[in-house]
Amino acid sequence: MPDVNWSTASATASATALAALAGPVDAALGGDRRALARLISLVENDPSAAPAVLARIHPLTGRARIIGVTGPPGVGKSTIVDGLTARFRAAGQNVGIVAVDPTSPFTGGALLGDRVRMQRWTTDRGVFIRSLATRGHLGGVSGATGDAIRLLDAVGFQVILVETVGAGQSEVEIMDIAHTVLVVLSPGVGDDVQAQKAGILEIADLLVVNKSDLPDAGRLAVQLETMLDLAPVPPPWRPPVLKVSAIDAETLSELVQACDRHFQWLKGEGRLAARLARRTGHELSTLIGRLASAEVVRAAELSGAWDKALEDVTSRRADFYQVALRLLREAGLGSRE
Ligand SMILES: Nc1nc2c(ncn2[C@@H]2O[C@H](COP(=O)(O)OP(=O)(O)OP(=O)(O)O)[C@@H](O)[C@H]2O)c(=O)[nH]1
Ligand SMILES: [Mg+2]
Incomplete structure (x- = not known):
């Protein structure tokens, strides 16, 4: 089992999470340093909270x-x-x-x-x-x-x-x-x-x-x-x-x-814009990788395919790529054999 809190590792900011974090985020934006410190700890320790925080601060x-x-x-x-x-x-x-x-x-x-x-x-x-x-x-x-x-x-x-x-x-x-x-x-x-x-x-x-x-x-x-x-x-x-x-x-x-x-x-x-585009692309692709990985593993755990995947790899029945691609396909991502 990977060390992840799958129950909260949702890819999007839920309405409940948004509502719960609105107060602390507004306090931080209003200059409350303790609220800011707590929010940084939150995004540092619980990546599942980040979408709700980011949804609110990104425009700023x-x-x-x-x-x-x-x-x-x-x-x-x-x-x-x-x-x-x-x-x-x-x-x-x-x-x-x-x-x-x-x-x-x-x-x-x-x-x-x-x-x-x-x-x-x-x-x-x-x-x-x-x-x-x-x-x-x-x-x-x-x-x-x-x-x-x-x-x-x-x-x-x-x-x-x-x-x-x-x-x-x-x-x-x-x-x-x-x-x-x-x-x-x-x-x-x-x-x-x-x-x-x-x-x-x-x-x-x-x-x-x-x-x-x-x-x-x-x-x-x-x-x-x-x-x-x-x-x-x-x-x-x-x-x-x-x-x-x-x-x-x-x-x-x-x-x-x-x-x-x-x-x-x-x-x-245009150098600043170019650097920004490169960085945004890099961060976005990293984030997609992280979120997609969470989703694929969660789906596999729910369907029981995760244990079988581990067994296939450890018993050498299939290699990492074969199993990873299979799980991606089963989650509706990727089509390569
Ligand atoms: N002689 C001299 N000492 C310096 C200079 N700059 C920093 N130091 C000393 O070098 C030591 C390390 O300085 P830091 O600023 O803590 O170095 P750092 O790179 O942040 O160290 P870490 O965060 O531990 O990697 C301290 O004792 C500083 O006082 C300098 O320009 N000249
Ligand atoms: Mg230092």
Whole structure:
């Protein structure tokens, strides 16, 4: 049995669910931060609640500017997020922060650092910080994160900063949501640049060499430039390599300017629309996959075909593809033999 609450995993927002969530959603839209926090938990932990929430907030989304910050553990992503937050606040903008699967809980020191850094925002109503532990959750990483970001967008956060660790497939998915992606590295962590090359090139709009107050930052920056030079086809946007020290206000201002330049470039010649279309297609196909899978398994369970399907595969009577295609056909989806 898959670990899913099938009784509520309905593909559409039922009238009852809509009515039950109308109050909390309206409260969040009205500025109630606790209601917002509870709604984010709800979409994170119970994907079946998401349709009702999304039905209500979708028209209000699409206004926020989303900046992704990713990179290996400990390179200074949170410090940069904090510095950027200060700058956007100084410019009068509200900032929502989403930390996806933060490594900090496993590295006590960093968690303390995060707490201290974030403390200064606790009395600022223009900042909302949220951690999401989404890895391995039903619906995949992008589902819950995307919905949390949409909630922050709907309630009026003008800038949303998303921090994730690493440059793997999950980060690529999450970062697809962002307008501008900062890949952060720091001296010492740069040694595995080669290993991460593919991921970095795929997602970086800006390459940030943080901790440039430490030795070897220059060498890492040169390595990254060389890596960019080697690209077989010059990309339409070559990610600038920026030497930053998250604790140096001057370099952070340069980082904000670089983010702005990228955003302006993106807005030109239909690029933003193209990125939006790509991202929407990606999210939609992922969602269809998730919902269709839930429906197919539910139908098979109801008809008793699920147990037989498992038995066929485990006894080697049929392979995964044959059984999956059979179940899809039985659910009225797909026609291939
Ligand atoms: N010297 C120096 N230290 C920095 C700089 N930026 C961050 N640090 C320190 O690096 C450590 C890690 O910083 P974080 O911002 O927590 O790094 P992170 O990438 O968010 O870490 P995780 O979320 O745990 O992956 C902290 O002790 C920071 O104070 C910098 O520019 N220079
Ligand atoms: Mg962090």
